Amino acid sequence: MSSVLGSRVRRIFLGLAACLLVGALAIGGGFVWVYSSADVSTVGTVDFDRELAVPPLAQSRVEADGTRVFELDMRSGQREFEPGTVTPTWGFNGDYLGPTLRAGRGERVRVVVRNGLPETSSVHWHGMHLPAAMDGGPHQPVEAGATWTPQWVVDQPAATLWYHPHPHGETESHVRRGLAGMFILDDADSATVGLPRTYGVDDLPIIVQDARFRNGQLYGAHAIFRDVGFLGDRILVNGTLSPYREVGDELIRLRLLNASTARMYNFGFADDRRFAVVGTDGGLLERPVPVDRVQLSPGERAEVVVRMSPGERVTLRGYPLEAGLASFDQRFSGGDDSFDILQLRAAETLRPATELPSEQVRAQTPDGSDSVRERGFDIQFARINGQQMDMGRVDATVTRGTTETWVVRNIDGMPHNFHVHDVQFRVLSVDGSPPPAVLRGPKDTVYIAPGSTVRLALRFDGPADPGTPYMFHCHLIWHEDQGMMGQFVVVEPGGAAAAPSHHGGH
Template sequence: MSRLKRVLIVVTVVVAVIALALGGGALWLYSDAKVSTVGSTEFDNELSVPPLAKSTVTSDGTRVFDLTMQAGEKEFRAGKKTPTWGFNGDYLGPTLRAARGEKVAVKVRNKLGEASTVHWHGMHLPAKMDGGPHQMVAPGATWRPHWKVDQPAATLWYHPHPHGKTEKHVQRGLAGMFLLDDAAADRLALPKKYGVDDLPVIVQDVRFDGSKFDHGHKMMQDTGFLGDRTMVNGTLDPYKEVGDELVRLRLLNGSTARIYDFGFSDDREFALIGTDGGLLEKAARMDRIRLSPGERAEIVVHMKPGERTVLRSFPHDSFGDFWQKRFAGGDDSFDVLQLRAKKTLRDSPELPGALGELEVPDGSDSVRGRFFGLLTSGINGKKMAMDRIDETVTRGTAETWTVRNEHSTPHNFHVHDVQFRVLEVDGKQPPPSLRGAKDTVFVPAHATVKLAMRFEGPADPDTPYMYHCHLLYHEDLGMMGQFVVVEKGEKAGKVRTPHSHAGH
């Protein structure tokens, strides 16, 4: 009995030590997962503003841009060079700008060591010009998409979309804004001097030691890459001196997995004037705006002479359980960009009472509904297959899509080619931040959203558009599907094997 007692004591001690070690390890992982740069950001680098892309206009009125995907090096910190990718430079790309009604063409050259694509996120255009995984551009090759701009003024963007590699390509720096103008927006008294009182704000999170990016995924994180600091337009610790009373910030969540809850350090209100697809019907006052990867928001902030305020991302509780909130970034906070007002500011006119009319359907003329269940393993139980058409829609018709997040991991949902109206969030009217035209929407754990959209074509039964989670790690795992637009009575064709373009 004495020997048995000693054995039991030893076993008990060993089990207790293991339990304490596991518990301590779990506690350390949980504590270490929380990130904050609030109060520690120096704001010692002037914000870089991407240049407006040069263009030429051909005899038939087509505006032509040139974009080159290339590898390079950038000194994010003086004296330390980081390998990067960019468009027409070492990191990110220029801002393309065109007007409604214009014909545009882009000469896309690939000088990388591997194939990639350029997707025009938020743009209505033919499927063959969309830049999804079926329009790969081989190393050394050139792709020439062209289309006519036929949508309202908006803040869009462009980025790669190679199947299985999108997260890596975007992280390395391949992204840029594409701004659309129209006559109605031009007439409005809004801040519109690019780089002065109208600022592009591309926010990305990084883990960065001065010589390289670390793109690995931390333990316990199933959302994808999450960094421990942010950059704006490729600038670490950025500030921007402004000289106008009203400043328009075109916010783009260019991160691959992180969800931000933007506001200001002094909790001041701002005016939301636009979402993904363009201007709201009227400005909405608020002090927070949540953006998941790929979403955009245009906000206007009022500045007083000589003051400073910080654009901040606050902790938020839209992740479901406490575990996801901690490990998916819901507890994190970042000081993103400091605005410094000059001692004397130019007067700005008051914001207009009315901004525009939404050109997205309200659900009343939807001819059918569809359901999309979101799981990291796939959509509606299916993993992405390049040769499978998942949905077929008829040109000229509107539909209502119901999208449900079927587990506790955060997701969002992006649909190519169309802008949609959010009709409901969990059976209720959407908040003001979701009442504009959207192409990407956050879908928290176990949440359900209803979306109304119209498919204008052109019809192409053989070339699909994508719908997918825009947390890019999830997209790369296969959380994506394909739809084609057909004429009434026409059936979907057979998807052609993707090939790399040498020209188009």
């Protein structure tokens, strides 16, 4: 009897072991399938059969006191990204994206923002130096049906900036649906450098977004293990799928903007040709930097100049990342993906161009030599210095007219970047070494690999407003939405922060 019982027990244990083994193999096999199918490549599959749309320059009027006035209407709409399929979208003054605002240094600008959407949003002027109450962050919500009218004096060098929503906790979905546009600044120095500068001809805005379409909708779900946020499988440039652009000049300036919510891009050309990086987030570099790749995380910009030959076609491509990620994070953060993004088609006869200048502009960001204090920021998913965002808490109080050194450490295993409102900073070092040449220009957003540390020099030129904060945060936007954000106020010498106040639509 005992032998029969023992035999039954053995069979039960063997059965359980077999089930566990089958389950383990199924789980392992499922993971292998998910891992092996997680990368995306459109290389060689894009037809480049649609002409690249170029966002129009926004119309403006100049009032008697010299103020340049723009108008932006936030509205819902629909677009045929692919013929015959209508997709619901959001946009500024149209169905998707918005016009390019353009102003010069020293101009007073006013923007009349009307929210025609069914929910509260906002408009943040990313990279702009301006009063905190005009910044368009989460403390300046614009209710559905309301109007917000910020105004400020442009007081910074020529640069490629952009604008996008910044509603607290909802930014990813608003940007992904199409609310974004460029804001180009000009100044006297940039006009004499000798770079291509005819908008839409030899000076092209290139707003790059990833998207995923399902049943005619812009699908926004996060796939398994995608802790960076939403990653799409197709690329839109200025809202155009499969785009080409015919060009008639030897030198073409591309103002690259990574307007994706989570995806990073390692931009280069399909023939590995060299090109020059002439500008970063906040303006021109001191001198052009020749490269064959330039990597941008969400929110970052780079102005690049490429030389064309008569009659050729060349493809702008997104290559696998070199982002310091472990293999798992590399795969599930989109780091192994490759995209054919845009085809440039040169005319048979091109307008000749001189060589790029060897010198452009002098550096205008602080070098840290006059820093009055150092602050540390440990960043990890959904937290900065161990805390989630609290709209009522001021995390740092800085004194107007001073320079500080901020030391930002990625203590997470996943990729992050760091964006600071109002200022353009200088990257002093990356992991104790001087930054690469393409990071030596004015920056407002910088990528920080897992385990890496960057040192930044920031000067706070005001104006002071102790009750209205600016933000600092990860610009992988889902991370921001989950609470990976803090805030600081600028005060006069000897001043103190006040309780943050809200400035809504009016």
